[in-house]
Amino acid sequence: MLSLRAGITLEQLAQRGSGFLPGLIGVRFTAVTEAQVDAELDIRPELLAPNGYLHAATVIALADTACGYGCLAHLPAGADNFTTIELKSNFLGTARAGTIACVATPAHLGNATQIWDAVVRDRATGKKIALFRCTQMVLWPRKEVTAARQT
DSSP: OOOOOTTOOHHHHHHHHTTSHHHHHTOEEEEEETTEEEEEEEOOGGGBOTTSSBOHHHHHHHHHHHHHHHHHHTOOTTOOEEEEEEEEEEEOOOOSSSEEEEEEEEEEEOSSEEEEEEEEEETTTOOEEEEEEEEEEEEOOOOOOOHHHHO
16 A cells, blocks of 8 residues: 655645635545545535525535545655546535534555545534545656657
8 A cells, every 4th residue: 555645744735726616616635644644625606506406516516625635645756646537426415614524434445546535524513425436546746758650
């Protein structure tokens, strides 16, 4: 199993999302440890669907961000980055106010792919809102074009 990359901090995760979707919607990271990332999001009117309930995309954004940052924090040595190649959500409930909390954990930490699971809950009640799974492709530095291919 791959271990947490040295030097990964909550500050780094928060800064990474600044100016991008995680920062825009207000994702906050509360813990990053070996094989786990915890994040939360305050529900506000802009994150609701027109029916007044939490928008599914809001829940997915929180879960995918927590899982993605978990992948980033556990990349193999020498890997550059990652990209999500598949995701799935099962919605079990919803919320209209308060804070939702997400716990992301790895199911597989490989050199080519990682699979992360997340559970999103209503922080106040502990009620499960969604189960989430995603697969990330690990991105490695591109090999330099050989001299033969350049001619």
